[in-house]
Amino acid sequence: MDVAPAPTATWPDELFELLKAHQVRQVAYVPDAGHSRLIQRCLDEPGIKAVPLTTEEEGIGLLLGAWLGGERGVLLMQSSGVGNCINMLSLSILHRTPMPMLVTMRGDFGEFNPAQVPMGNATQTVLEAMGTLVRRADHAADVAPTADATLRMAFNTFRPTATLIGQRVLGAKTFGKE
Amino acid sequence: MAMKSSGTLRRREVVGTLLSDRGELLVIAGLGAPAWDITAAGDHPRNLPLWGGMGSAATIGLGLALAQPHLPVLVITGDGEMLMGLGALATIGVQKPANLSVVVLDNEHYGETGMQRTHTGHGVDLAGMAEAAGIPRVLRVRAEAEVAPLRAAIHEKSGPLFAQVKIDAEALPLVLPPREGALLQARMRESILGPQAHLA
Numbered sequence: 237m238d239v240a241p242a243p244t245a246t247w248p249d250e251l252f253e254l255l256k257a258h259q260v261r262q263v264a265y266v267p268d269a270g271h272s273r274l275i276q277r278c279l280d281e282p283g284i285k286a287v288p289l290t291t292e293e294e295g296i297g298l299l300l301g302a303w304l305g306g307e308r309g310v311l312l313m314q315s316s317g318v319g320n321c322i323n324m325l326s327l328s329i330l331h332r333t334p335m336p337m338l339v340t341m342r343g344d345f346g347e348f349n350p351a352q353v354p355m356g357n358a359t360q361t362v363l364e365a366m367g368t369l370v371r372r373a374d375h376a377a378d379v380a381p382t383a384d385a386t387l388r389m390a391f392n393t394f395r396p397t398a399t400l401i402g403q404r405v406l407g408a409k410t411f412g413k414e
Numbered sequence: 415m416a417m418k419s420s421g422t423l424r425r426r427e428v429v430g431t432l433l434s435d436r437g438e439l440l441v442i443a444g445l446g447a448p449a450w451d452i453t454a455a456g457d458h459p460r461n462l463p464l465w466g467g468m469g470s471a472a473t474i475g476l477g478l479a480l481a482q483p484h485l486p487v488l489v490i491t492g493d494g495e496m497l498m499g500l501g502a503l504a505t506i507g508v509q510k511p512a513n514l515s516v517v518v519l520d521n522e523h524y525g526e527t528g529m530q531r532t533h534t535g536h537g538v539d540l541a542g543m544a545e546a547a548g549i550p551r552v553l554r555v556r557a558e559a560e561v562a563p564l565r566a567a568i569h570e571k572s573g574p575l576f577a578q579v580k581i582d583a584e585a586l587p588l589v590l591p592p593r594e595g596a597l598l599q600a601r602m603r604e605s606i607l608g609p610q611a612h613l614a
Contacts, residue, residue: 301477
């Protein structure tokens, strides 16, 4: 489990407006508490096809197919899901497919669950090793501008990009232990 | 050493029939033999033969089918490639795009790596999995007479459709498509979207 944004946080709504501004038509996701409001807004938006996946790597294929058909897509996931995508990212490099990812971080800042740390600690390194352009946002005010930048770089320069939304933005779940 | 499959259909004859009079058909082929098969039937701007991304063919077809709901989209892949991305059947079962068909050429072996047996060769029922995932039209094709009706069904756009075609485990001469992925992607986009594709 991870933490959903506070009701007063505005960055999930700002991300939704960004997806609309960038004319994103397909939003692939594996459910994630950090992205819960954004996912719900995408599900409620008739102009967006929100596609739940069984594993994040399906999203890489889906976005390639969307782009073949002239539609822009975005993949929403948490950092553990990045590990599921690694070989598939070769599709984006090979075909020069815009492949923007918005990743909520676990195992990153005050993590409680030991199982989240290995992948969280490796997320940026692994993405960059596969040719993905990565930018981080560790404060709520930076999330939308950083996502805007990585969406632009994906769609304008035809490559995989990722915004990592730091666990510091969301807070770490403590499972009742402080 | 010749490997036995329970199937007897000839893969290139099947693919030749499926791609005949193809019209607007968009084709994604899984890596390995299906990519050579669609190329043997004639390379085409609306063919995207994959060179990698094993397990992704069906989801690429899904994204394309959702983006172009009026065009028929055909994924042709092998049993090994489909087995690597089984979750895609569930994801397709949820979205249910009527214009998407997934055809698995099932020779019960991994043809590119030394003809090791796949799970279908041990009795795993791929078509049953597609049914269980909620894909409404599932066909099991074993006879030559069933191939032309499958081709017609693909063009009906009344799916999503899944077909398991039992083929012989023959190894055929390679017929290689272009391997520059940027070219393969750009030519399909241009054939759908026109020159505007390159100004997106």
